Amino acid sequence: MTDVTLSPGKATAAVKRPTGASIGPRWSNALFVAPYLAFYLALLVYPLFKGIWMSMLQSDMFDDTSKFAGLANYYRLFNDKVFIGSVWNTIWFVVMTVPAFVAIGLLLALALNRSDRTSATLRAIFFGTSVLSVTIVTIIWKMMYMPGNGAIAGIMRFFGMEPLAFTTTASLALPAIAITTVWWIIGLPMMLFLAALQQIPGELYEAAALDNASRWRSFWSITMPSIRRTLLVVVIYEIVAQFQLFGQALLLTQGGPNNASRPIVLFIYEQGFRSWNLGYAAAASEILFIIMAVAALAQFFASRKRVEE
Amino acid sequence: MSSIELDSVSKRFGSVEVISELSLTIHSGEFIAFLGPSGCGKSTLLRMIAGLETVNGGEIRIGGERVDHLPPGARGVAMVFQHYALYPHMTVFDNLAFGLKNIGTPKEEIARRIEEAARILEISHLLQRKPGQLSGGQRQRVAIGRALVKDPKAYLFDEPLSNLDAALRVRTRVELARLHQQTRATTIFVTHDQVEAMTLASRIVVMNARKVEQVGTPMDIYGRPATEFVARFVGSPAMNFLPVQVRDRGGLASAMLGDGSVIDTDVPADALPAGAELRVGVRAEAIRVRQDGAIPGKVEVAERLGDRTHLHVRLMDGSTLVAEDTGISQVQPGDAVRLAVEGATAHLFDAAGLAYHARQ
Amino acid sequence: MAASERIVGRGIGNKVILASVVLVAIVWMLPIAWVLILSFKPNSELMISTASAFHPPYTLKNYTDIFQTSGVFRWLWNSAVVSVGVTVGILILSSLAGYGFARAEFKGRDVIFILVLLGLAVPEQAVIIARHQIFSDLKMHNTYPAIILPGLSSAFGVFLMTQYFKAIPKDIDEAAMLDNASRFKIFWKVLLPLTIPAQATLGIFSFLGAWNDYLWPLISATKPEMFTITVGIASTQTNFAQSEGLGFLMAQAIFAGLPVFVVYLFFQKYIVRAVAGAAIT
Ligand SMILES: Nc1ncnc2c1ncn2[C@@H]1O[C@H](COP(=O)(O)OP(=O)(O)OP(=O)(O)O)[C@@H](O)[C@H]1O
Ligand SMILES: [Mg+2]
Numbered sequence: 002m003t004d005v006t007l008s009p010g011k012a013t014a015a016v017k018r019p020t021g022a023s024i025g026p027r028w029s030n031a032l033f034v035a036p037y038l039a040f041y042l043a044l045l046v047y048p049l050f051k052g053i054w055m056s057m058l059q060s061d062m063f064d065d066t067s068k069f070a071g072l073a074n075y076y077r078l079f080n081d082k083v084f085i086g087s088v089w090n091t092i093w094f095v096v097m098t099v100p101a102f103v104a105i106g107l108l109l110a111l112a113l114n115r116s117d118r119t120s121a122t123l124r125a126i127f128f129g130t131s132v133l134s135v136t137i138v139t140i141i142w143k144m145m146y147m148p149g150n151g152a153i154a155g156i157m158r159f160f161g162m163e164p165l166a167f168t169t170t171a172s173l174a175l176p177a178i179a180i181t182t183v184w185w186i187i188g189l190p191m192m193l194f195l196a197a198l199q200q201i202p203g204e205l206y207e208a209a210a211l212d213n214a215s216r217w218r219s220f221w222s223i224t225m226p227s228i229r230r231t232l233l234v235v236v237i238y239e240i241v242a243q244f245q246l247f248g249q250a251l252l253l254t255q256g257g258p259n260n261a262s263r264p265i266v267l268f269i270y271e272q273g274f275r276s277w278n279l280g281y282a283a284a285a286s287e288i289l290f291i292i293m294a295v296a297a298l299a300q301f302f303a304s305r306k307r308v309e310e
Numbered sequence: 311m312s313s314i315e316l317d318s319v320s321k322r323f324g325s326v327e328v329i330s331e332l333s334l335t336i337h338s339g340e341f342i343a344f345l346g347p348s349g350c351g352k353s354t355l356l357r358m359i360a361g362l363e364t365v366n367g368g369e370i371r372i373g374g375e376r377v378d379h380l381p382p383g384a385r386g387v388a389m390v391f392q393h394y395a396l397y398p399h400m401t402v403f404d405n406l407a408f409g410l411k412n413i414g415t416p417k418e419e420i421a422r423r424i425e426e427a428a429r430i431l432e433i434s435h436l437l438q439r440k441p442g443q444l445s446g447g448q449r450q451r452v453a454i455g456r457a458l459v460k461d462p463k464a465y466l467f468d469e470p471l472s473n474l475d476a477a478l479r480v481r482t483r484v485e486l487a488r489l490h491q492q493t494r495a496t497t498i499f500v501t502h503d504q505v506e507a508m509t510l511a512s513r514i515v516v517m518n519a520r521k522v523e524q525v526g527t528p529m530d531i532y533g534r535p536a537t538e539f540v541a542r543f544v545g546s547p548a549m550n551f552l553p554v555q556v557r558d559r560g561g562l563a564s565a566m567l568g569d570g571s572v573i574d575t576d577v578p579a580d581a582l583p584a585g586a587e588l589r590v591g592v593r594a595e596a597i598r599v600r601q602d603g604a605i606p607g608k609v610e611v612a613e614r615l616g617d618r619t620h621l622h623v624r625l626m627d628g629s630t631l632v633a634e635d636t637g638i639s640q641v642q643p644g645d646a647v648r649l650a651v652e653g654a655t656a657h658l659f660d661a662a663g664l665a666y667h668a669r670q
Numbered sequence: 671m672a673a674s675e676r677i678v679g680r681g682i683g684n685k686v687i688l689a690s691v692v693l694v695a696i697v698w699m700l701p702i703a704w705v706l707i708l709s710f711k712p713n714s715e716l717m718i719s720t721a722s723a724f725h726p727p728y729t730l731k732n733y734t735d736i737f738q739t740s741g742v743f744r745w746l747w748n749s750a751v752v753s754v755g756v757t758v759g760i761l762i763l764s765s766l767a768g769y770g771f772a773r774a775e776f777k778g779r780d781v782i783f784i785l786v787l788l789g790l791a792v793p794e795q796a797v798i799i800a801r802h803q804i805f806s807d808l809k810m811h812n813t814y815p816a817i818i819l820p821g822l823s824s825a826f827g828v829f830l831m832t833q834y835f836k837a838i839p840k841d842i843d844e845a846a847m848l849d850n851a852s853r854f855k856i857f858w859k860v861l862l863p864l865t866i867p868a869q870a871t872l873g874i875f876s877f878l879g880a881w882n883d884y885l886w887p888l889i890s891a892t893k894p895e896m897f898t899i900t901v902g903i904a905s906t907q908t909n910f911a912q913s914e915g916l917g918f919l920m921a922q923a924i925f926a927g928l929p930v931f932v933v934y935l936f937f938q939k940y941i942v943r944a945v946a947g948a949a950i951t
Contacts, residue, residue, distance in 0.1 A: 021383025021412065021850035025364050026775040030853065033770025034782065037763040037828055044823035045789050048800035055800055112691045119688060125938055126695045130702075132934040132941075133927055134882035136904040140923040141701045143907070144708065150719065150916070152704045184698065192945040216683065245793060248884045252904055266795050266885070273799050274889055283799045290796035297791035362844050383850035395841035399863040408859075409849030456845075 056283035067280065074284035084285060086260050087268040090175060094246055094264060097179040099239045105183065106190030106235065111224070113191070114198045124195070128188030135185075135248035142181040142253065143168075174254045174262035181249055186242075190235045197231035198224070241296045244289070265289050311496045312373030312386075312463040313338045314359060319368030319378075321354055328354050330520045331368065336464075336498065338373075341490050343507035344500045346517035347543065352500045355517070356466050359498065360389050372463055383412075388457035389466040392473065394449045396441040402452050403437040406459050420459075427458040430489070447478045454489075464496040471506060483509060504544050508532065516540045533655075534670075538591070538663035547594050547620055549657075550631040554590045556582060556658065563658060563666075565590040568627035571605045574653040576668030582658065589659045594620060596652040597633035599641060603648030607631075609641055623649060709733070709920035716916040732921035742922055744895055745902035746929065748814075749881055752898055755818040756880035757873050760827045764872060765865065768831025769857045773843060783832070789825040794885065802889055812896045817887050821880055827872050834868040835861065871944035874937050881930055899926045 059070035078084045109127055113120045130138070145152045146167040154164035167177040201224065209219045225232075247266040250256055256263030256271070263271075265285065273282030314336040321329035328351045336342050344352040357363040359370060361382030370378040377385045388409075396405050403424060410420045428434040431451045441449055450470065457465055470486075471479045487510055490497055501507050507514045508528040516523045516531060516539075524536035535541035541549045554565035558579040565573045565588070573590055582588065599621065607623040610630070619639040624630050633649050635641055658666040708716065710728040736742050770776075771783045801820055802811075810816040838861060846860045887898045897905060903926050906919060934941065 020381045022847050022853040022856055023381030024362060024775075024847070026777055026779075027853075028776055030770060030774035030776040031779075033774050033853075033857070034767045034779075037767035037822075038782070038786075040763060040819070040823045041786060041789060041825065044801060044804075044820050045792060045797060045825075048797035048804060049792055051800035051803065052797055055803065109691065109694075112687050115684075119692070123691055123695050124942070126698060128942070128945075129931070129934060130698070132878055132882075132930045134900040134903075134930070135884050136900050136907070137923050137927045140903065140907060140919065141705050144705055144920070145701050150716070152701070184701070189945065192942065196945070241793075245795060247795075248904075252907060269795060269799070270885070270889075273802070279799055279803065286796050286799055290793060293793050293796075294791050357844075360844075360848060362847070382844070382847040387848070389845070389848050391841045391845060393839065393841060395839065395845040397842065397845070397860055408846070408851070412850040412855065456849075460849075 052283050053287060055280055056287050058280040058283075060278065060280050070280070074281050075288075077281065078284055078288065083260055083263070084265075084268055087256075087263045087265045088288075090260075090262060091244055091246060091264040094175055094179060095240055095243045097176065098182055098243050099236060101179070101183045102187065102190045102239045103232065103235055105187055107194050107232075109187070109191045110194035110198055111220075114195055124191070127191055130184060131186045131188040133185070136252060138181060138185045139249055139252035142177075142184070146177055146253070168254045169258050171258050171261035174258060178246070178249045178253055178262055181253065182243070182246070185249075190239065193231055193235050193238075194228065197228040201227045237296055237299050241293055244293055244296070311338045311494060313371075314464055314496060314498070315369075315371040316355075316359070317369040317371070319355075319358060319370060320366045321351070321358060321363060322366045327520060329358070332520075332522055333368075334515060334522065334525065336496060338496055339494045341497045341499065341510060341512045343511035343514045344498065344517055345504060345507040345514050345544075346502065346523075348502060350517045350519055352502070352517055353468055356389075356468055356498060356500050359385075359464075360387055360466050361385050362389075386463040387466055388460045388462035388464075389468065390453045390457050390470045392469040394441070394453040394473075396449060396452055396456070398441050401438050401440055402433065402444070402455075405441070405452060406437075406456050409456065409460050423459045423461075424455075427455045430458070430492075431455050446474055447482065450474060450482060454486075458493075462495070464498065467497065467499045469500055469502070471501070472503070486510060504546070508544075516543065518543075534667045535591075535657070535665055537665055538589075538659045541591050541657065541659070541665060545593055547632045549591045549593050550597070551589045551591050551659065552625075552629055552631065554588055554658075556588050565656070565658065567605065567625070568629055569605065569625050573651045573656055575656040575658060576654045577656070577658050577666045578669060581666055583660055587661050591657040591659055591665070592631070592651055593655065594632045594634040596655045597631065598650050598652075599633060599635050599639070599647045600650040601648060603650035605649040605651065607647060607649060609643050609645045609647055612639070612641055612643055614639075621647070623647060705920050706924060708917055709924050711917045713915050713917045729917075732915075732917045733925065735918055736922055736925055741894060741897070741902055742899065742925060745897050745899040746926070748817075748891075748896060748902075749899040749929075751814055752817050752887070753877050753880040755814060756821040757876040759818065759822045760824070760876045761869055761873055763822055764827030764831040765862060765869070766857070767828045768833075768835045768865075769861060771828070771832040772835030773840075773856075773861070774853060786825050786828055789823075790829065794820075798885065798889065801886075805890060811890050812893045816890045817896075817898070818880075820886055821876075821883070827876065830872055831865065831868060834865055838864055867940075870937075870940050874933070874941055874944065877933070878930060902926075 056074055057069060057071055058067040059073060060067040113124050113127075143151075148154055148164055148166040148169070151164075153167070157164045165173060167173045205223050205227075206219055209223055214222070245266055246264040247270065250262055250264050250267050251270070254262045256267050266289065269282045269285045269289065272278045272285060316332055316334040318331040318333050319329060320327065320331055332355065344355060346352050354363055358365050358378075359372075361377070361380060361384075365378045368378075369376055372385055372387065397408065400408065406424045406427065407420050410423065415423075424437070425434070428437055431454060433448065433451050433455060436444060436448060436452070441452065444452065450473075453470070471482055474482060483506060486499075490510075499506070499510060508531075511528060513525060513527055514531050515525050518539050524531060524540045526534070526536075531540060531544050535544060535549075538551070542551075552567055554567055554573070556563045556565055556579070558564075559574060561579055563575050563577045563579045563582060565575055567573065567590075573592070575590065605625060607625045609621050610624055611622040613620040613622075615637070617637045619635040619637060619641070621633045621635055621639075621641060622630060623633055631649075633647075641647060654668060660666070707724075709732055710730070711722065712727060712729050712731065715722045715727075767786075771779065771786075805811050805816045842860060842864075843856055846856045851860065881898075882900055883898075884900050884904065887901045888904070891897055891901060894902070894905065903923060906922065
């Protein structure tokens with residue numbers, strides 16, 4: 002350092018210092034969260050309670066009025082075969098897709114947990130379909146499923162089989178939607194598993210290899226225990242997500258044939274915006290909310306625990 | 311430059327009190343070090359002065375003006391953080407300019423001051439870089455520069471050297487000392503490194519668990535530690551403590567060790583509490599190996615530091631102490647030695663840890 | 671580098687696995703390839719059989735037809751307006767709120783934050799009937815605000831930004847305080863520039879989410895000129911099998927899918943990192 006003294010500043014004395022921020026709680030600090038809170042209250046909290054209120058109203062189609070009906074809508078729902086059917090359809094759909102998401106997602110992640118170009122490209126392919134919208138995905142799969150002109154029908158004919166009418170056969174409609182859904186958004190569970198796998202220290206595998214552990218053994222004794230939390234998070238996340246099945250069902254099968262593939266959200270949509278039974282639809286949405294809130298809370302606690310570990 | 315006065319300030323985090331009723335006056339232009347073990351509240355005290363922590367009781371005055379209710383920016387102090395806290399997305403120039411812009415300093419004045427500070431700190435060639443492109447030492451200088459350009463009433467440093475490697479730490483230490491000689495700015499320097507405190511500070515505030523143990527010049531702290539805590543904390547190796555029986559020897563206290571040998575101290579006997587349990591405190595450098603030494607013992611470990619050798623010696627009564635020998639000492643572990651204690655530098659401590667020294 | 675690569679003697683096994691995944695990936699792409707081929711076929715031929723897809727003639731007519739007849743451009747424009755609106759809105763609101771929850775203390779803040787987090791558990795479907803009613807009462811359906819605003823109430827961005835702000839060392843704010851910066855200046859000049867990676871993540875998620883959203887735009891926009899591309903493409907799908915313009919429909923789907931696909935290719939690195947990052951936190 003050179004031996005220079007810093008000349009005293011005159012400017013500082015001349016201007017009045019703006020004080021700047023202070024520590025500790027201040028009411029004015031709430032201004033940062035206020036804009037979001039306004040939206041949150043107006044478009045989430047208020048509709049939530051308004052929805053509960055609406056679910057207890059019986060609307061009169063003719064003079065556009067509604068009267069309080071207590072739990073009548075709920076009572077009607079539990080006796081509505083279509084609704085009960087939609088609940089079962091949704092559950093069945095979740096049961097079909099969630100294990101597929103976990104198994105295929107994990108297998109892909111295990112196979113693609115490498116740093117070469119090929120793996121990166123493959124990851125991009127499997128994740129890439131997730132960015133498409135449901136409408137494009139369903140167009141693509143209609144072209145696969147079409148009984149006469151579809152690709153699958155063509156392939157089946159090529160092998161001398163009788164083509165199946167996927168979207169119009171009661172037992173096949175929901176599985177067809179499930180296949181489409183897995184194809185569409187397998188990327189997310191794969192990425193979640195990949196992220197978890199990358200957290201496992203490589204030394205663990207090297208140590209296992211030195212101990213002559215087989216690939217299979219390392220998988221069960223190292224990989225699986227290390228990704229237990231992610232597994233749980235994926236399972237719960239997918240349960241919540243697949244419970245919201247809507248677009249694929251509406252666009253591939255319209256819930257048919259004979260209600261065989263109608264999920265809860267489609268039921269709500271049709272009751273609310275096709276038949277304009279708003280109270281009835283609101284009641285159905287509250288039931289969906291309760292089911293999903295339980296799952297979401299489970300997810301919250303699962304991920305909380307994960308952080309604490 | 312301004313003085314800083316703390317008047318019985320207290321600080322609680324929840325129900326835990328970390329500073330209680332602490333009073334301290336820092337004179338204008340003084341270089342003060344807060345020294346103490348980790349968690350004793352040094353940073354908290356410094357941050358209270360800066361305005362980064364609220365004060366639960368007492369008053370803080372800077373330059374005579376009461377500031378404890380003022381926001382940090384209004385106090386006119388500058389702080390250098392342990393991890394530098396540079397703005398990562400701004401160039402070095404903008405880092406230095408930010409505070410000046412915020413108080414409406416004219417452009418030319420900002421440029422002039424930054425140029426001057428950069429010259430002093432030898433960072434002129436770095437002004438257009440971002441902090442991410444600087445070495446640790448360079449970041450340190452920028453952090454100091456950011457304080458320097460503000461021409462503050464006081465500089466506050468929170469362990470600014472602890473992230474530097476050993477060599478750079480020594481160099482920066484010297485530069486800080488030189489900088490202070492040039493600016494004569496009131497400076498508070500927080501550290502848990504006694505060497506930094508001893509070499510830089512005009513006075514040291516030794517803190518321990520919520521309170522000040524001693525305030526004094528480095529030589530005061532080292533030579534006349536007020537408490538057992540200070541005596542143990544400052545100096546390496548730590549001061550030796552041995553229980554003793556005290557007798558009056560013409561007004562001065564003679565301390566008899568467990569093995570019967572005697573250390574003649576210069577501590578006035580009448581100052582000592584009557585009938586109290588006392589211990590003698592002697593630094594290693596006051597204990598030498600001599601053929602005619604009064605205290606026999608056996609060497610257990612010899613630590614060779616090159617310029618000197620520390621001998622861990624077990625006395626006849628089983629107690630141990632550390633003595634110092636020359637760098638070329640021939641003493642081996644297992645050797646029987648006799649130790650001579652320089653009684654004039656010995657201190658006595660009562661059961662509460664309070665120290666009694668020779669008259670000055 | 672993944673550990674398995676480094677373990678000697680597993681090369682062959684790895685190659686077999688990779689080869690099978692490549693096969694799966696090819697199968698995975700078949701549906702898209704199929705649609706792509708069909709989009710280049712004359713409609714008249716497809717009327718008879720799609721098997722003709724593997725022979726010429728191929729044509730660009732389906733694509734040029736888009737430019738003349740379809741509402742796709744209007745829908746793309748609507749989607750762009752809506753997606754940009756949602757993205758910008760979310761970024762602004764979430765950044766402000768994230769900073770507030772992470773750094774700017776006020777009474778009751780932590781309780782409010784928990785209440786906002788609870789909002790993450792409320793699915794859109796649970797509020798959609800009431801939301802529709804609200805916008806009906808305001809006579810706002812079939813407007814951009816009606817399609818955009820509900821998306822701004824999502825708590826996800828607030829949560830993400832709060833976490834991100836919390837991870838920034840606090841001494842940077844403190845240095846800025848000592849530099850006489852006001853609260854807003856600390857937010858705007860000092861911390862916000864440090865959150866650009868998070869802004870990118872949240873921005874991409876929000877944009878794709880809004881672009882692909884189906885349920886709310888379907889309910890709110892009932893006039894074809896207010897359809898987003900997602901709703902618009904869906905509206906063309908009715909009577910699909912009997913459609914005389916199968917090739918045209920395919921071309922339209924490919925064309926509509928292109929924008930997001932380009933976005934994906936451009937931001938792939940960010941998207942992947944974002945998903946991975948969201949997984950670890
Ligand atoms: N924000 C806080 N909330 C609760 N307790 C705190 C907080 N900040 C500090 N403390 C506590 O106050 C005490 C003093 O902390 P402080 O940071 O001042 O110590 P220090 O002397 O600077 O230590 P070090 O040398 O490790 O930096 C510690 O026990 C610490 O745990
Ligand atoms: Mg500290």
